[in-house]
Amino acid sequence: MKKLLILGAGTAGTVIANKMVRKLPAKEWQVEVVDQDPVHYYQPGFLFMPFGIYGEKDVVKPKKRFLSRKVNLRMGTIERIDADTNKVYLENGDSVHYDLLVIATGTTPRPDEIEGMEGDDWGRDVHEFYTFDGSCKLARRLREWKGGRMVINVxxxxxxxxxAPLEFAFLADWWLTKNGLRDKTEIHYVTPLSGAFTKPVxxxxxxxxxxxxxxxxETDFAIGSVDNDKKRIVSWDDRAVDYDLLVAVPTNMGADAMERSGLGDELNFVPTDKETLRSLARENIFVIGDATDLPASKAGSVAHFEAEILEENLLAVVAGKELEARFDGHSNCFVETGYGKGMLIDFNYETEPLPGTFPFAKLGPMPLLKESRINHWGKLMFRHVYWHALLPGLPLGIGPHMSLKGKRTDLLKRNSPVLAGAR
Structure with missing residues (x-):
């Protein structure tokens, strides 16, 4: 029997496993997933935990509950992939053979990559919210907050x-206002980018x-170190920003197993064809979700859209056909802005986020790149969609390819003066 082996049972790995086990002939193919953690985290919920909006029950569930019973879940830590022999070696000494491999090992924050970040202030006045443990600790720290300088650094x-870092800044403004602490707090958003986001509009x-x-x-700030004694972050060009509370978004990196396997780049992300999702290293290896080096957002919506493309291409490989499905970089994200409102952005490789309406040109009902209460409720409702439809690999009514319907495409002309009217 042939084996489709999927490394990682996070969002991307779970979705593609559930899709493929329904499509591959059970008498010919086995679908197996390897993961080291029995718990599945709803990672978008980590953003809300420091502000008391979500708790553990909202973001933590057992992985087995969301994988089809026809999928074999093997618990273990990946040591390396031997692409020459089509085997994956685990830390316990076991090896798993595959005919087709999907890498869905995700990404993790690596504070150890920043000098001094894990110093004496780590877990006290330096925190992150990209992990469950980090978000819980930050929640406890905010409950003690009396005012000062809050720095959010990417x-x-x-x-x-x-x-997410921008969402944290907006929610912090709302939460501090609600608790009578806003006038006692300076909020600084410090980014390596030349602006608040990666796209001009x-x-x-x-x-x-x-x-x-x-x-x-503070833009164009490339952090070099954290000075725990002086409570400041220092850039490579010697600029400094003082903090009383540092909310850090450390360097994100792919799985160390990719480096050991010779399949990762300098950040352990896997070089991947941005349209077919096939690894650039081997024809029988594909990559999905945060593990890729694609110029697309590392977000749950991207993993969902990629899964639809990858499903078609894996079935094409099984049938001995050419890969025809193409991913266009589609990303669709709610942006929580506080005060019961949110924004929605929809973009891909070629088209940046634009004002307009979604999903229908005239009826909407959700405005793009504009705050509204319906977008806020969409953000909160997505948690239920995630658990009950996205992870099972069910259709969500939004195709993998971005549509230009309802979007203000005239704004792509950078000299257009109409953006101010879209506010």
């Missing part, structure tokens, strides 16, 4: 969910919102 790109809109909320933005 170390470098790419990161998981690139809008969205950057202009987001910068306007940051200014309205008195959130100071």
């Amino acid at each position: 170390a470098e790109m790419p990161i998981k969910c690139p809008v 969205a950057t202009e809109r987001l910068q306007h919102m940051l200014d309205e909320r008195r959130i100071h933005v």
